[in-house]
Amino acid sequence: MFGKLDWSAIPITQPIPMITSVVIILVILGxxxxxxxxxxxxxxxxxxxxxxxxxxxGVMYGLLGVVMLIRxxxxxxxxxTQQAAAIGGAQGYLExxxxxxxxxxxxxxxxxxxxMPLVIAxxxxxxxxxLGVRDVAFPTLNSVSFWLTASGAxxxxxxxxxxxxxxxxxxxYPPLSEGTYSPGVGVDYYLWAVQISGIxxxxxxxxxxxxxxxxxxxxxxxxxMPMFTWTALAxxxxxxxxxxxxxxxxxxxxxxxxxxxxxFTNDAGGAPMMFMNLIWAWGHPEVYILxxxxxxxxxxxxxxxxGKPLFGYRxxxxxxxxxCIVAMMTWLHHxxxxxxxxxxxxxxxxxxxxxxxxxxxxxxNWIFTMYGGRVRMTVPMLWSMGFIFTFVxxxxxxxxxxxxxADFLTHNSMFLVAHFHNVIVGGVVFAxxxxxxxxxxxxxxxxxxxxxxxxxxxxxFIGFWVxxxxxxxxxxxxxxxxxxxxxxxxxxxxxxLSVVGVAILVVGAICQVIQLVVSILQRDRxxxxxGDPWDGRSLEWATPSPAPFFNFAVMPNVEGEEAYWGxxxxxxxxxxxxxxxxxxxxxxxxxxxxxVYTAFFASVTGFALIWHIWWLAALALIGAYAGxxxxxxxxxxxxxxxxxxxxxxxxxxxAAREAALARMAQAEGTAS
Amino acid sequence: MTxxxxxxxxxxxxxxxxxxxxxxxxxxxxxxxVPGAGHGETGPASKRVIVGYGFWIFLLSDIVMFSCFFAxxxxxxxxxAGGPSARDIVDLPRVGIxxxxxxxxxxxxxxxxxxxxxxxxxxxxxFLALTALLGLVFVGLxxxxxxxxxxxxxxxQRSAFxxxxxxxxxxxxxxxxxxxxWLATMMAQLQVKGFRHxxxxxxxxxxLFWHALDIVWVGVFSMVYLMGAAA
Numbered sequence: 001m002f003g004k005l006d007w008s009a010i011p012i013t014q015p016i017p018m019i020t021s022v023v024i025i026l027v028i029l030g031x032x033x034x035x036x037x038x039x040x041x042x043x044x045x046x047x048x049x050x051x052x053x054x055x056x057x058g059v060m061y062g063l064l065g066v067v068m069l070i071r072x073x074x075x076x077x078x079x080x081t082q083q084a085a086a087i088g089g090a091q092g093y094l095e096x097x098x099x100x101x102x103x104x105x106x107x108x109x110x111x112x113x114x115x116m117p118l119v120i121a122x123x124x125x126x127x128x129x130x131l132g133v134r135d136v137a138f139p140t141l142n143s144v145s146f147w148l149t150a151s152g153a154x155x156x157x158x159x160x161x162x163x164x165x166x167x168x169x170x171x172x173y174p175p176l177s178e179g180t181y182s183p184g185v186g187v188d189y190y191l192w193a194v195q196i197s198g199i200x201x202x203x204x205x206x207x208x209x210x211x212x213x214x215x216x217x218x219x220x221x222x223x224x225m226p227m228f229t230w231t232a233l234a235x236x237x238x239x240x241x242x243x244x245x246x247x248x249x250x251x252x253x254x255x256x257x258x259x260x261x262x263x264f265t266n267d268a269g270g271a272p273m274m275f276m277n278l279i280w281a282w283g284h285p286e287v288y289i290l291x292x293x294x295x296x297x298x299x300x301x302x303x304x305x306x307g308k309p310l311f312g313y314r315x316x317x318x319x320x321x322x323x324c325i326v327a328m329m330t331w332l333h334h335x336x337x338x339x340x341x342x343x344x345x346x347x348x349x350x351x352x353x354x355x356x357x358x359x360x361x362x363x364x365n366w367i368f369t370m371y372g373g374r375v376r377m378t379v380p381m382l383w384s385m386g387f388i389f390t391f392v393x394x395x396x397x398x399x400x401x402x403x404x405x406a407d408f409l410t411h412n413s414m415f416l417v418a419h420f421h422n423v424i425v426g427g428v429v430f431a432x433x434x435x436x437x438x439x440x441x442x443x444x445x446x447x448x449x450x451x452x453x454x455x456x457x458x459x460x461f462i463g464f465w466v467x468x469x470x471x472x473x474x475x476x477x478x479x480x481x482x483x484x485x486x487x488x489x490x491x492x493x494x495x496x497l498s499v500v501g502v503a504i505l506v507v508g509a510i511c512q513v514i515q516l517v518v519s520i521l522q523r524d525r526x527x528x529x530x531g532d533p534w535d536g537r538s539l540e541w542a543t544p545s546p547a548p549f550f551n552f553a554v555m556p557n558v559e560g561e562e563a564y565w566g567x568x569x570x571x572x573x574x575x576x577x578x579x580x581x582x583x584x585x586x587x588x589x590x591x592x593x594x595x596v597y598t599a600f601f602a603s604v605t606g607f608a609l610i611w612h613i614w615w616l617a618a619l620a621l622i623g624a625y626a627g628x629x630x631x632x633x634x635x636x637x638x639x640x641x642x643x644x645x646x647x648x649x650x651x652x653x654x655a656a657r658e659a660a661l662a663r664m665a666q667a668e669g670t671a672s
Numbered sequence: 673m674t675x676x677x678x679x680x681x682x683x684x685x686x687x688x689x690x691x692x693x694x695x696x697x698x699x700x701x702x703x704x705x706v707p708g709a710g711h712g713e714t715g716p717a718s719k720r721v722i723v724g725y726g727f728w729i730f731l732l733s734d735i736v737m738f739s740c741f742f743a744x745x746x747x748x749x750x751x752x753a754g755g756p757s758a759r760d761i762v763d764l765p766r767v768g769i770x771x772x773x774x775x776x777x778x779x780x781x782x783x784x785x786x787x788x789x790x791x792x793x794x795x796x797x798x799f800l801a802l803t804a805l806l807g808l809v810f811v812g813l814x815x816x817x818x819x820x821x822x823x824x825x826x827x828x829q830r831s832a833f834x835x836x837x838x839x840x841x842x843x844x845x846x847x848x849x850x851x852x853x854w855l856a857t858m859m860a861q862l863q864v865k866g867f868r869h870x871x872x873x874x875x876x877x878x879x880l881f882w883h884a885l886d887i888v889w890v891g892v893f894s895m896v897y898l899m900g901a902a903a
Contacts, residue, residue, distance in 0.1 A: 214722050270748075625853075
């Protein structure tokens with residue numbers, strides 16, 4: 001009846017997952033109870049769960065990403081402390097079986113359910129605003145994408161409480177991940193969670209390619225698009241090009257595990273190394289899917305806080321697209337040790353080194369953007385400058401790893417671990433925190449507290465280096481990755497130092513939480529009244545904070561690069577806003593519960609397939625199909641926002657801008 | 673929606689926008705701006721262009737997925753583990769009928785859209801039904817092939833080659849089957865709702881999907897069956 005599922009799936013004997021699960025379940029029940037007691041359900045359902053507004057979906061992606069970031073960070077703390085506590089005779093506090101699940105969950109969660117949702121959160125929130133349009137190309141599909149990602153995250157977290165997670169690393173290499181060597185449900189949890197969220201990501205990619213290429217406001221030609229939108233386009237193109245590879249590869253492994261196929265097995269002619277090639281043909285572009293939008297975030301921040309247009313905008317576009325293409329030609333450097341031969345390894349070593357050229361162009365452009373500018377050392381700017389320092393070092397260790405003979409010595413060592421954390425934390429995570437600080441007022445109407453933000457940056461920056469410098473050194477001394485127990489006594493000081501770094505990072509994370517709480521308490525003092533708190537340059541700053549659900553009362557007509565900067569300068573010169581436009585009624589898409597329905601059935605299907613409950617999987621698929629048909633049958637697709645409502649919102653915006661203009665004129669009067 | 677001036681009458685613009693042979697053309701000259709075509713400086717594209725374009729991107733991603741199964745087949749083609757090879761399992765007459773049915777179904781699918789273009793519901797439905805029937809013939813023959821092979825012991829569990837064979841061919845067959853389910857749903861929708869905008873947009877997408885499956889089948893037929901029979 002219930003396939004492989006019975007009471008033994010609940011890990012009663014293991015205190016760590018049991019206590020964590022109980023706490024998580026209590027927290028969830030508490031939140032649900034609070035929501036029910038306060039009567040917030042109708043509001044949540046109407047305004048958030050069924051919302052097809054790209055800004056709301058962006059915020060929900062962000063929330064999901066932050067929650068999973070905390071979960072992944074908890075795994076990281078356990079790994080660092082276990083290694084420091086299991087040297088020589090000591091065994092630490094984690095069993096090998098459990099430790100293997102933790103490092104697998106850490107990587108899976110951080111890449112698929114923390115970094116990806118957070119990057120897509122920014123793409124969702126910003127791209128339509130920067131393009132001067134009212135929504136993405138397919139608003140309802142966007143909601144489906146989000147809920148499918150959430151469904152994948154849910155499955156990973158269920159594995160904590162029911163059954164187990166994979167012990168095979170964040171990419172389940174066969175033959176270890178085959179049914180013969182991993183007979184449990186861990187790898188199945190991985191496969192279905194990643195597969196379901198991967199489909200969501202693919203839909204996001206399709207949506208954003210179409211949005212950027214087909215939905216720009218009048219006058220927004222390609223070379224007038226803000227840099228973040230360019231990088232979002234490049235990232236979406238990569239998603240469309242490589243996520244299907246992930247889908248196909250995991251499907252092959254699934255067939256091996258469920259039906260005894262022989263794609264990657266040791267026997268009957270299977271080819272395990274084919275898995276490595278396929279998975280990295282997705283996996284290497286994946287890191288650029290994450291880091292390109294991060295580069296876009298930094299570009300916007302450097303230009304805004306230097307008070308200058310981005311230096312070398314066109315070379316930045318070219319470098320982005322160069323990286324986008326070359327990203328798909330370097331995958332083999334993840335397994336130089338496969339033994340493909342000197343010629344193949346050399347070719348991939350060269351392509352890997354060449355991709356650093358595109359990144360180098362970007363680094364110089366950012367530095368020259370600051371050069372000669374009036375740099376404001378705000379919190380986003382601190383993260384960005386910390387990024388340049390950190391990322392350049394991470395990039396250089398990467399070039400070192402790109403040299404095949406050197407790679408043979410450092411392959412799968414802690415040096416590699418330090419390198420990719422160096423680029424992903426220093427590149428992607430720093431960008432996410434910088435962007436959070438930068439665009440928070442646009443989403444919520446008030447800025448974040450400056451002092452706590454600076455404290456968070458310094459703790460994170462120093463903590464990062466104290467954590468990972470020792471790992472670089474340990475790697476060069478020969479320590480391999482994923483060790484549950486360390487035999488060599490001499491490594492103790494460095495492992496302990498690394499734990500000190502983690503402690504500093506924890507303080508940084510606490511600062512972030514305090515910053516959020518303090519900012520909410522002081523929101524009236526931090527209120528952004530004009531909608532342009534940082535003296536911004538692109539169109540999102542032309543809207544009030546928070547932006548109305550239709551974004552723009554009248555679609556802007558772009559007449560040059562840096563669309564909003566031009567409008568603003570004209571207003572300052574003439575001391576008045578452009579004449580009031582004629583307001584017209586706006587058509588907006590209606591909300592739809594199809595996203596959350598689809599995700600519900602996807603979660604049930606995934607869970608049923610993991611536990612081999614075939615009837616339930618079939619039932620859920622039929623339910624999903626019925627949901628689609630009902631959705632396709634709907635009569636009403638759009639609703640009309642009356643012209644008076646549009647006028648009311650926009651007149652309030654104009655009044656705020658006029659007041660700001662008057663304040664500026666007055667300030668100049670007293671200065672001169 | 674946009675405040676771009678309309679150089680020509682609204683009806684002319686709409687006619688132009690909805691004419692499939694003109695979509696994507698003619699927006700490059702300054703004299704010939706087509707609001708809604710979505711390139712360059714003219715503002716967002718019309719819903720029809722956006723839907724079709726997005727679906728094209730999806731099809732590209734689907735073809736990338738097929739390319740992985742093709743690649744796996746190419747790698748594992750010789751890995752027969754002492755079992756049957758491609759030459760032993762190819763039955764060209766049957767696969768010839770399959771191919772004929774599928775290509776013919778693409779033709780009837782095209783005819784259905786010709787009927788859609790002149791908003792003729794009866795003929796649209798007739799040709800869609802023919803398309804479904806031919807699709808059914810194709811899937812039926814493929815199933816028959818699989819069952820016969822399995823009865824001879826050539827199951828996907830036998831060797832890596834057979835795993836790759838069943839997965840590549842079966843993935844295409846699964847696409848055709850899901851396409852058939854979609855087709856049936858579309859016929860019901862068309863019958864109840866008539867040629868509303870969104871129904872026509874979906875019919876465009878269905879046409880694109882069905883033709884793309886044909887293109888993939890040409891690849892499968894050449895690489896698996898023709899090259900297999902010649903090997």
